[in-house]
Amino acid sequence: MNMNQERLLKVILAPHLSEKAAIGMEKNNFYVFHVIDSATKSEVSDAVEFVFNTKVKSVRIVNVKPKEKMFRGRKGQRKAWKKAYVTLQTDQKIDLIGAQ
Secondary structure, three states, rough: HHHHHHHHHHHHEEEEEOOHHHHHHHHHHHEEEEOOOOOOOOHHHHHHHHOOOEEEEEEEEEEEEEOOOEEOEEEEEEEOOEEEEEEEEEOOOHHHHHHH
C-alpha cells in the first residue's frame, strides 16, 4: 500500500447517520460522511471510490460550526467538524450497515 492509498483510508472517519441522511439515501442516492478537517472534494471522491468500490457523481463539503453548550452552569463548545455529502451514480449503492 503506497502513501496515497494510506491517505485515502484516513480521509473518511465515519458515516453520519441521521434522519436527513437516511432520507437522502433512499430518495436522492447520497451518503453523508464525517471526514478529516483537511479533506478536499477530490480526496473524498477518491476515498469513497477506493473504500466502497463505487462511482461518485458529485461531492459537497460542509464545515459544521461548533455549538455552544451549558454544563453545570459553565459554557463550553463542541468541536467543529467537516462532513461530506457524496452523491453516487444512479446504479450505485453503499451498504453502510455492513461497512461499520
